[in-house]
Amino acid sequence: GQQVMQIPQYQHVQEGEDFTTYCNSSTTLSNIQWYKQRPGGHPVFLIQLVKSGEVKKQKRLTFQFGEAKKNSSLHITATQTTDVGTYFCAGPPRGGADGLTFGKGTHLIIQP
Amino acid sequence: DGGITQSPKYLFRKEGQNVTLSCEQNLNHDAMYWYRQDPGQGLRLIYYSQIVNDFQKGDIAEGYSVSREKKESFPLTVTSAQKNPTAFYLCASSIQGRNTEAFFGQGTRLTVV
Numbered sequence: 001g002q003q004v005m006q007i008p009q010y011q012h013v014q015e016g017e018d019f020t021t022y023c024n025s026s027t028t029l030s031n032i033q034w035y036k037q038r039p040g041g042h043p044v045f046l047i048q049l050v051k052s053g054e055v056k057k058q059k060r061l062t063f064q065f066g067e068a069k070k071n072s073s074l075h076i077t078a079t080q081t082t083d084v085g086t087y088f089c090a091g092p093p094r095g096g097a098d099g100l101t102f103g104k105g106t107h108l109i110i111q112p
Numbered sequence: 113d114g115g116i117t118q119s120p121k122y123l124f125r126k127e128g129q130n131v132t133l134s135c136e137q138n139l140n141h142d143a144m145y146w147y148r149q150d151p152g153q154g155l156r157l158i159y160y161s162q163i164v165n166d167f168q169k170g171d172i173a174e175g176y177s178v179s180r181e182k183k184e185s186f187p188l189t190v191t192s193a194q195k196n197p198t199a200f201y202l203c204a205s206s207i208q209g210r211n212t213e214a215f216f217g218q219g220t221r222l223t224v225v
Binding site for chain 1: 143145147152153154155156157160162168170202209210211212213214215216217218219
């Protein structure tokens with residue numbers, strides 16, 4: 001079946017440093033979505049990318065979708081303590097099934 | 113205030129018992145989903161429903177059952193056949209399925225004692 005791989009699994013940064021998480025799919029995706037889950041919380045939608053090579057920005061967050069639509073990245077500039085949490089990428093499964101296939105997530109830990 | 117409500121937040125179950133997790137949404141979404149999350153893991157799809165009175169198995173449906181009698185409600189039953197039911201269960205909905213944003217409930221943390 002389809003797999004969505006995310007690296008790294010954990011990332012420790014000093015507050016103010018940049019952070020990047022990478023997502024790779026075994027198949028071409030029609031779209032990719034990113035979610036953030038705070039400790040003890042539930043996933044919250046951040047963004048959806050649809051077009052090949054697409055780049056979107058939300059303040060300090062930059063999202064990219066690869067040209068082949070099989071990989072994506074999330075980059076955070078100058079991390080803040082509010083950025084703590086787990087970042088997941090997710091894409092539609094192969095075929096006509098509904099739902100999303102999630103990566104295992106990258107846990108961002110920020111040291112003040 | 114629109115959203116998805118899951119209850120209870122915490123649930124303890126004895127081995128061999130069935131338990132039902134509630135999920136209600138007032139977003140008027142057609143599609144609803146149940147995911148399971150284990151520590152350090154991503155979310156895995158249990159069941160989904162695109163319309164009332166219809167639902168489909170996800171990747172890990174064994175030991176679970178669902179119903180969709182109303183658009184607003186999508187309860188999940190964890191049966192005694194589920195070998196390792198201790199997990200965090202998340203209900204979600206979306207307006208048009210796989211290509212649209214998913215809204216998640218607060219989750220139910222199930223522990224088997």
